[in-house]
Amino acid sequence: MLAALKKHKWSYVGMAACLLLLVLLPTEYLLAEKISLLTAVGVYSIVAVGLCLLMGYTGQVALGQAAFFGLGAYISAVLSTTHNVNPWLAMLIAAVATGAFAYVVGFPILRLRGNYLAMATLGLGIIMWVLFRNLSQYTGGPDGITGVPDLSIGGFVFDTDLRKYSLIWAFCIVILLISQNVMRSRAGRALRAIHGSEGAAESVGVNVTQFKVKIFVLSAVYASVAGSLYAHQTNAIGPGSFDFLASVLILTMAVVGGLASVWGAVFGAAAILILKIEWIPEMSKMSFFRPLFMSGAAYLISYGLLLMVVMIFLPNGLFVSLRDAFDSWRRRRTQRGVAG
């Protein structure tokens, strides 16, 4: 136990720092008025982690995570409003349903060589959005669903911004820790082996296809849980949050954060959401940038540029590249210390 503590010393320090940050951020001293942004980072981090693991370890690209995000949101919303199902149960049902759906889609495709998953999930994302928009009797059509109840435990209702923030980040942290545990385990080694060499992984008994499917389903379940949390946080959802652009947003978060990194996903989610909600609107106010940002195209241009630039120059993602740079600086310091 102590050995494990020592080995992962810096990551425990990092985690403690982050926890502290999480507790302090929404207070008046720092960013109380940005609490909805902070909460959104929590929600999208969950989705991004799933995608990071999928892309980073199995080398499969999923371009339609918004489909699973939306499924979680809509199933939770519909069940808890129209059918008065307990929201927690609804969330569980949504997660299981979404996972099963991902399995059915993923299993035949992931058996194939090459990256058919990318196109298939692209199409899937488009279809789900079309369905969300058009199946009006179930989904409320373009107007979506309102009146989604808050989550509650016993008598304690998660109704204020601060309570929602805490709940969502509690979920996020648990999911991050679970993911980290898995990555450090036998399954995580198998996944890293797949990333290293699929042929060699098979030769040591790793069922590559099964792992790919498992991770794909996991990423879908994560997205579904995030979607459910999102529905209960905003109390109203509409198809506009689950379109192709949303999938691109999530993809950009994962790429910027780092494809094989659990904590990088949080970094990526934060960076992109800050870009989207804070920076781009700010820049459009500056007269120099005004013509460029007049239309919604500004977002597309930014995400597109980011995806290209990060992937070409820092394919491990910003967070992971920074962390690796830190690690090698640390190593050089200790080596110099030994020599001296």
Next chain:
Amino acid sequence: MSASILETKALTKAFGGLTAVDKIDLSVEAGKITSVIGPNGAGKTTLFNLIAGVYAPTSGEILFQGNPLGHAPPHKRAALGIARTFQNVLLFDNMTALENVMTGQHPRSRYGFFEAAFRLPKSHREEEAISLAAKRYLTLVGLGMYADRNPLSLPLGQQKLLTIARALATEPKLLLLDEPGAGLNALEKQSLSELIRRIREMGVTIVLVEHDMDLVMGIAEWVIVLDSGQKIAEGTASQVQKDKKVIAAYLGEEEAIE
């Protein structure tokens, strides 16, 4: 009469118009070191890939411990006890040397996503066992002090030893070594021969594909010679050396058999 651990019956593999392996019947005796040799393009690596399950036979069958392997995929064969190394090494460069060997323990351990996610006691127990076993195999091949190094920082000879350790960690009954001596210097080949003998002492059957004749003649108890996809001779090392067909097959090659 020792049992035969691996048999092939009329094993054939054709890629379009090219027949890489042509109706080969062979039998590998358990507990012995067998070597498969032959000129380039003889079909040796294809044979390995067939046994390991990477390729499916066009016709014919492979029997392991008397049972047909059928369409079993490579990961199942690893669980059954067939391990292999690769000509082009294929180490996992995103983990330490020790972790590479620990992956070999995958078919001998069980705990999955759920136990790992919540750090259940079963996961701790199995991790202990995996780690201990991996350390043992790493030390066996002489790389114990490199446990925490990145595999790519090791020279080729040691990388190859590492892949042998990884294959051994699957606790195989049959170990297929694909050109383990390629790229090694004389000293390294010496240690390799000793290692292979030690592995044999452990009761593992070894089949190696190898071009270095000295290495082969030094350790092989049985030699099978392939040429153009067919078996042209087999016997002890000295028998095969004198076989006219074998000499003829190699006449086109640079290497002369001493």
Next chain:
Amino acid sequence: MTTHLFVQSLTSGLTQGCIYALIGLGFTIIFNVTGIINFAQGEFVMLGGMLSFYFTRSAGLPIIPALLVSVLIAALIGAALYLLTIRTARRASVVSLIIITIGAAIFIRGIAGEKWGVNPISPPAFTGKHPLHFLGATIQPQALWIIGITLAAAVVLHFLFSSTVIGKALRACSMNRSAAGLVGINPRMMALIAFALAAAIGALGGAVVAPLSFMSYDAGVGLGLKGFVAASMGGFKSQTAVIAGGIVLGVVEQVAIAIDWGPFKSEYKEAIALVLLLLILVVRSRKLSEEERVS
């Protein structure tokens, strides 16, 4: 469904299908020569429509020059895409390449939305909009242009690949990149040509279909998906199979919409392409040989 409606579906399906076929050919060319799936392929189609709109409506050029200029510009953008992104990202993994081309697609879409706004536009039809009649169905003259140009493009491409030096060099590259390199073919130059060629074909498709069925800055993704399905049906190999695949997709789409019942409504048009794709993939994964499934 009446015969008249059925024939109508067939003709509009054939027309749409030709466009899907052209896009599919673009995918196939790039994939064969470089091994890359270019996710920005659909954006070139969009650019073809947008650029020809700009050159005819705003710059006042006559139709044929506008078409040529648009296709040329798209080819240059395709070449630039290759040079600036893929060439620069040496030894990139499959994941990286997919993400890079997606990024490029989004970027191009953003620029297009910025320059030409979000509303659908339509360049002038080549020979007017007076509909023709055939077997009880109405056909726009533009549709005939589409079919004709697709056929012409297919013939030109066939000639290019079978008889010209460059075409043979491209084919050599698709068969074996390193061997091609050994006989003096520069694979990077071939990749550049492949990208430019695929962009040009895509833009051609966009320029001829836009007068008929409008074009908007975000049409690229959907079109790309359908072109991919066409290419998949052709196994990314045979030109004829890709064209056939595109036409089949187009016809199935239109017939399904004409039935207009339940899941076959026009809003779910995209679903048809996806379902077809999934079916193809499932069928293919069933009759897969071991070599293809395992590394």
